[in-house]
Amino acid sequence: MDKSGKAYWKAVLTLVAQVLLVWFLVSYGAGIIFAGPLNNIMLGGYPLGFWFAHQGSMYIFVALIFIYAWRMGKIDQKFDVHEE
Amino acid sequence: MSLQAITYLVVGATFALYIGIAIWARAGSTSEFYVAGGGVHPIVNGMATGADWMSAASFISMAGLISNMGYGGGLFLMGWTGGYVLLAMLLAPYLRKFGKFTVPQFVGDRFYSKGASAVAVLCLITASVTYIIGQMTGVGVAFSRFLGVSNTTGIFVGMAIVFMYAVFGGMKGITYTQVAQYCVLILAYTIPAIFISLQLTGNPIPQLGLGSDLVGGDVSLLSKLDVIVQELGFSKYTTALPGSKLNYFVYTVSLMIGTAGLPHVIVRFFTVPKVKDARASAGWALVFIAILYTTAPAVAAMAKINLFRTLNPGLVSSANYDVTAPDAQISYDERPDWMKRWEVTGLLKFEDKNGDGRIQYYNDKSKDPKFAAAGWAGNELTVNADIIVLANPEIALLPNWVIALVAAGGLAAALSTAAGLLLAISSAISHDLMKNIFAPDMSEKGELMAGKIAMACSIVVAGYLGLNPPGFAAGTVALAFGIAASSIFPALMMGIFNKKMNKEGAIAGMLSGLFVTLFYVFAHKGLFFIKGTDYLGLIGGANSFFGITPEAFGAIGALVNFAVAYVVSKITPECPEHIQHLVENVRIPRGAKAVDGSHAH
Numbered sequence: 001m002d003k004s005g006k007a008y009w010k011a012v013l014t015l016v017a018q019v020l021l022v023w024f025l026v027s028y029g030a031g032i033i034f035a036g037p038l039n040n041i042m043l044g045g046y047p048l049g050f051w052f053a054h055q056g057s058m059y060i061f062v063a064l065i066f067i068y069a070w071r072m073g074k075i076d077q078k079f080d081v082h083e084e
Numbered sequence: 085m086s087l088q089a090i091t092y093l094v095v096g097a098t099f100a101l102y103i104g105i106a107i108w109a110r111a112g113s114t115s116e117f118y119v120a121g122g123g124v125h126p127i128v129n130g131m132a133t134g135a136d137w138m139s140a141a142s143f144i145s146m147a148g149l150i151s152n153m154g155y156g157g158g159l160f161l162m163g164w165t166g167g168y169v170l171l172a173m174l175l176a177p178y179l180r181k182f183g184k185f186t187v188p189q190f191v192g193d194r195f196y197s198k199g200a201s202a203v204a205v206l207c208l209i210t211a212s213v214t215y216i217i218g219q220m221t222g223v224g225v226a227f228s229r230f231l232g233v234s235n236t237t238g239i240f241v242g243m244a245i246v247f248m249y250a251v252f253g254g255m256k257g258i259t260y261t262q263v264a265q266y267c268v269l270i271l272a273y274t275i276p277a278i279f280i281s282l283q284l285t286g287n288p289i290p291q292l293g294l295g296s297d298l299v300g301g302d303v304s305l306l307s308k309l310d311v312i313v314q315e316l317g318f319s320k321y322t323t324a325l326p327g328s329k330l331n332y333f334v335y336t337v338s339l340m341i342g343t344a345g346l347p348h349v350i351v352r353f354f355t356v357p358k359v360k361d362a363r364a365s366a367g368w369a370l371v372f373i374a375i376l377y378t379t380a381p382a383v384a385a386m387a388k389i390n391l392f393r394t395l396n397p398g399l400v401s402s403a404n405y406d407v408t409a410p411d412a413q414i415s416y417d418e419r420p421d422w423m424k425r426w427e428v429t430g431l432l433k434f435e436d437k438n439g440d441g442r443i444q445y446y447n448d449k450s451k452d453p454k455f456a457a458a459g460w461a462g463n464e465l466t467v468n469a470d471i472i473v474l475a476n477p478e479i480a481l482l483p484n485w486v487i488a489l490v491a492a493g494g495l496a497a498a499l500s501t502a503a504g505l506l507l508a509i510s511s512a513i514s515h516d517l518m519k520n521i522f523a524p525d526m527s528e529k530g531e532l533m534a535g536k537i538a539m540a541c542s543i544v545v546a547g548y549l550g551l552n553p554p555g556f557a558a559g560t561v562a563l564a565f566g567i568a569a570s571s572i573f574p575a576l577m578m579g580i581f582n583k584k585m586n587k588e589g590a591i592a593g594m595l596s597g598l599f600v601t602l603f604y605v606f607a608h609k610g611l612f613f614i615k616g617t618d619y620l621g622l623i624g625g626a627n628s629f630f631g632i633t634p635e636a637f638g639a640i641g642a643l644v645n646f647a648v649a650y651v652v653s654k655i656t657p658e659c660p661e662h663i664q665h666l667v668e669n670v671r672i673p674r675g676a677k678a679v680d681g682s683h684a685h
Contacts, residue, residue, distance in 0.1 A: 005668055016173050023169050027162045032333050044295035045304030050322040053158030054381040058165045058374045065172045065367035072363055081672040083358050
């Protein structure tokens, strides 16, 4: 396996891109651009688009950071650049 | 015990706690002063970051803004939390690995230029000072509303408290006080929200209550609210959007990257022991922030229902209710006590425009002919947005100790943010200006003393600005986020993610991003916010750039910054080899050492 700094950085950028994609889809996508159509779906008493803007995005942001931190830990180990 | 006495007791107790922590956590070295010795646990740092981040604006004003804006208020919620995802992935771990005391020092070392560092110091100080004015005014408001002392006395007391733990304790004192302040402010915010959610929906968790049915019916809270506001001529709460969708989008981007670029937040991540901790700590910070930020929309909507129920008693309970019926609104003489109390402060104003002695609170810009037909002559009640949080417990008839707790919470929010900002300012002065530029041979002891003096001076300046808020106070938050978004964030990001970025590109980028943003903001608000010097004609009218408001313009400034930096870096000498190695080294966690102030070259 390629353990060079280049390969490590590529793995990091891939992860960052994946997380940013979800980050964008929930807030700008579901919370803003598609909020109108999503409001036709109800989540309990919440119209879904409104829920994403006022609640959902924030929960998903929290989850995203922890998922990122956990996956980064694994990448660090794999490429042997983790802290001792 | 009277409300006044309980408030004194609760606020006094929290202040005693902060001072106790200050005595325990004195800073003896520059490392303790700038980064709390670098040994703060990631969860503790997350909590401190939460208090650092959540200002008087978050605590006092945000729910009220959301209450007024409805769905459109989501830009504050998403904008001020989404930035932490960027911070966690793009900046915090790398800046922690770089291992220096301040943000301008990273800029200076990475772009091998004292000029770049000086530009960063300039941006940092402008952003932080404008931000701090709001905190000091917040302290004054909380004191004068709840403790019955004058604004001036309030600000002096606030200054004295911050002085004690910030000057002697530095980052160490600030960190541990912020942990205590977080606990106070989060209790003060959530307890009233829990009570109100229980009263309205029977569900104690506000985040769930907001999506539940109202007590005694099968109508959901939000759909009821939608009906009520439309009855009174406002736009539908769950879809209301002031301005265009594009502006909503761009505004949210500006707040997100502004959040990630605010130096007083970034430096908090220099206090954790490892790169790994910096990543996790950002997650914990957002957990603690989200507890308040997900409660805020519930507070906003529920307070709005309570307010309408107070003013139009039959409106919430009955389905077919004529809001314009002559006896539908309460008469001014029968108004509840809390309204009388808040009228004194000027945050609530009644003017009987049609002379019928009743309170007509509605959207008088509505085209609906029913209001004029009923003889309504305009909206008669002016409600300041801050009331939504400050008077919320009183509107919901909660016990006095809850009201006292809200006062302590507002103060905790303002003081904790002020302290974080003061540290960012004083370290930029003592470390980046004095130690790195003007007096490089200063001893550690001398630098520590310089830091403390800079901090003391900053407190005096902040207090002065709080007492004599300059005319531009209202525009300041927009300015702070605009500067952070358009200058600091792009420079830091390119410093890490583009190893070929050179000093010419970075400086040109920062200056042009800053210039474009200021140019657009000043066009609307006047040169340096001086009244009468606005030049909207020059840019073709208000919001002329695709309908984007000046508050939202930071994102455009950031784009300009990235573009200019890229082009300039392509036509100027390449970034030196050893700096490219430095960047490669910053990108991997291994070898992270304790944070210090020495130079990389």
